[in-house]
Amino acid sequence: MAKTAAAHVTAGDREVRVSSPDRVVYEATDRTPALTKLQVCEHFVTVGEAMIRAVGDRPTAMERWPDGWREGMRLATGPQDRNADGFYQKRLPKGAPDYVETVQVRFPSGRTADELCPTEPADLVWAAQMGAITFHPWPVRRLDVDRPDELRLDLDPQPGTTFADARRVAAVARDLLDELGLRGFAKTSGNRGIHIYVRIRPEHSFEEVRHAAIGFGRELERRDDGVTTAWWKEERGSRIFLDFNQNNRDRTIASAWSLRARPGAPVSTPMTWERLAEVDDPRDFNLTTVADYLSDGDPWAEMDDQAYDLAPLLELWETLPGGELNFPPDYPKMPGEPPRVQPSKKVAEHWDADGNRIAD
Structure with missing residues (x-):
């Protein structure tokens, strides 16, 4: 042929x-x-x-x-x-x-x-x-690749939850951002999740932006018992996980308008908050439909109009209890990080007060 x-x-x-x-x-x-x-x-x-x-x-x-x-x-x-x-x-x-x-x-x-x-x-x-x-x-631009200019709030449905649960939590997150004087921009993940982006001033390290995400997640947990920041899957339950580690160096999220490797060529699609509230099935936004959808205008056209101060979120990190959380396993051990062992497998006497394993 x-x-x-x-x-x-x-x-x-x-x-x-x-x-x-x-x-x-x-x-x-x-x-x-x-x-x-x-x-x-x-x-x-x-x-x-x-x-x-x-x-x-x-x-x-x-x-x-x-x-x-x-x-x-x-x-x-x-x-x-x-x-x-x-x-x-x-x-x-x-x-x-x-x-x-x-x-x-x-x-x-x-x-x-x-x-x-x-x-x-x-x-x-x-x-x-x-x-x-x-x-x-990456959440950085070429002029300074060590200072993120966007905070990413990844709402990840766990087993037993649905897109509708993520949509409900996203609405709570929007209200919290509004209270803190921040404007968030939402998109579907192309699967069951929702991503919320906030443009920030490029003044902080990756670790500080990650702490801001943890602080936000903890306040979100206080407002909605269907949210969790638990790093270990066995502790998450049927809740929406706010994946704070997506703000680490070298951690990325599928971009706006990207196709996803899933049946039906779904697209990670930016939404106004009003439009997101109406979505029942994110698979409706796919390669065959987004051209007409985008013809009505880019819902993220105003995203770069203002960059926000992270101070309100870092204050949540400083004031809400919980301390440091685990980093991904491919990262070096970080200061203050809890032991990298599943809670169900941890034997207290094998660990010192700083979270270091005691040799047998």
Whole structure:
């Protein structure tokens, strides 16, 4: 069978070549027809301007599925996982067009990488041509990659909870932000969760922004017993977990307008608060529907109008009880961090007062 000729799409002032344009990236579902690589690239043309407002000038990892995504496919868990179908590309691959820019970031391990730094829609379309369907930007911009300029509140439904639970908690979170003099911008995660972003002044470390998220989460727990900040899954119960560790260095969330590796090509979709309150099923916002949705205007168009002081959230961190919480397991042990052992497996006499394991 003859190979399908490459197609070309126009993104801004550039023409981007798309090889294998009829390759199926998403199989048909009861909501969407089969969707091709060309349609994925055209999606990023359509959302390109709005998406650059959200991810522009940010170090961005690409979640690539070179052969498309199918139910049962697996995303690599690390560089040694060579049998996975998809993977995170943290270093810009060789052969990128000259117009695609990078920015260097430093990981908790001390290693560095030159990551994609989108500046125009063509960058996103080129990445989609390379199999990227989801973009994972850092909460920093290239001028200062060590000082976050956005707080990310990740409302993650745990087993036994639903999108409706996340939507209810998001409304409580909005009220709390309003009380603190902060404006939050919400989006669907592309699955069952909801993400809330707050633009902040780039004056704090990753650790301080993480503490702000913990303080906010603890006040949210006080107001709604369906919320938890418990790091260990066995302690979360059927509640919405506010994942404070998403504010760590090298922790990223699927960007606004990204596709997700799930049936029906769902899109992580920005919402006004009023629109979010009306959503029953986030799968309604997918590759086939977001173009019409966005034609009514970008719900995040005003996000950069004001950057807020973190002081009210850091005050919650300082005043509410609970202290430090666990970091992810790939992080070095951090000052004040509790023991990294499941509570159900912890034997008190094996640990000293500082949370260090006592040798046998």
